[in-house]
Amino acid sequence: MGLRENAAAAAGRTLSAETHDRPDEDMPPGEDYTPAADPMAGYEPGDGDPEMVPVHLAWLRVRKEVRAIAKGEQYNGGGTRFNFRGVDTVVNTFGPVTLKHGVNVLPTRVDAEYRDTTTSKGNKMRECTVRVSWLIVGPKGDTLALQTQGEALDSADKGTAKAQSVALRVLLLTGGLTPTHDKDPDSVVVERGETPIRPAATYLDEICNPHTSAGRLRQIHHELGSTRQLGALVTNEIGEEEQIGAMVVRIGKERAAGGGQ
Structure with missing residues (x-):
C-alpha cells in the first residue's frame, strides 16, 4: 500500500485508481498507475456557455469586442495635468467580455522589490516594483503566458496592491493592443517660437x-x-x-x- 493509500485508510477513506494523477514515490518499479481523467474531456457547451475555441481565438474575440478604451480620466495635481485610463476602467471593460468568451486572466507569480523614498515635500514613501507572470486561459483550458511590470508609491501598506493593479492594466492594454482613438499627435504641427527673455x-x-x-x-x-x-x-x-x-x-x-x- 502506498503513502496516499495509508493516509486515506487512516482517515477512513479509500482511493480509487482514478485518483492517481502521478506515481507514488514508493510505488514498485514497473507498476502502472491511472492518471486523472481530463475534466474537460466530455464537456459540451450549454446555453450561454462560450464556444470551445483555442485560447488565441478566444482572446482575439475579446479584443474585437473591447475595440478601444478612451483616456477618459484626468489627473490634476502638483502642477501636472494629463488624461489616463485607470485600472478600474480597464478591468470594468475587459471583465464582462472575457467572461462571455470563457477567458480567465490569472496571475501565477509575483516578484516584488521595495525601497524607501521621499517626496519633494519630504514625506516618507514606500516604492514597490513588481514583475507579474500571467496565464490567459481559454475556454478549452489551453493558455498564453505573459509577463508585465508595475510600479507604485504609497505611504502606508497599499504599494504592492497598487503596483499589481498597474501590471494588470498594462497586461490588458498591451496584450489587447487596446487603442485610445485619440487624435494622432503627429497630425498637429506646432511651430516653436523664441522664448521671451524675462526682464x-x-x-x-x-x-x-x-x-x-x-x-x-x-x-x-x-x-x-x-x-x-x-x-x-x-x-x-x-x-x-x-x-x-x-x-x-x-x-x-x-x-x-x-x-x-
Whole structure:
C-alpha cells in the first residue's frame, strides 16, 4: 500500500485508481498507475456557455469586442495635468467580455522589490516594483503566458496592491493592443517660437524677499547671467541704482552673515 493509500485508510477513506494523477514515490518499479481523467474531456457547451475555441481565438474575440478604451480620466495635481485610463476602467471593460468568451486572466507569480523614498515635500514613501507572470486561459483550458511590470508609491501598506493593479492594466492594454482613438499627435504641427527673455527688473521682488533661499538667489544670478543681464541697472531696496548681478551677490552675503535673516 502506498503513502496516499495509508493516509486515506487512516482517515477512513479509500482511493480509487482514478485518483492517481502521478506515481507514488514508493510505488514498485514497473507498476502502472491511472492518471486523472481530463475534466474537460466530455464537456459540451450549454446555453450561454462560450464556444470551445483555442485560447488565441478566444482572446482575439475579446479584443474585437473591447475595440478601444478612451483616456477618459484626468489627473490634476502638483502642477501636472494629463488624461489616463485607470485600472478600474480597464478591468470594468475587459471583465464582462472575457467572461462571455470563457477567458480567465490569472496571475501565477509575483516578484516584488521595495525601497524607501521621499517626496519633494519630504514625506516618507514606500516604492514597490513588481514583475507579474500571467496565464490567459481559454475556454478549452489551453493558455498564453505573459509577463508585465508595475510600479507604485504609497505611504502606508497599499504599494504592492497598487503596483499589481498597474501590471494588470498594462497586461490588458498591451496584450489587447487596446487603442485610445485619440487624435494622432503627429497630425498637429506646432511651430516653436523664441522664448521671451524675462526682464531683470521682474526679479527685484524675489531678490528683496527675506524668505528667498540662498539656492534660489544663486539660480537667479545664473538666469541673469545666461540672458546677459547681470550688468542691468535697477533700483535696489534703499532706492539707489545698482547693477542687479552685484545686488544679488551682496544680498546673498548679507543674509549668510546674518544667519539667514
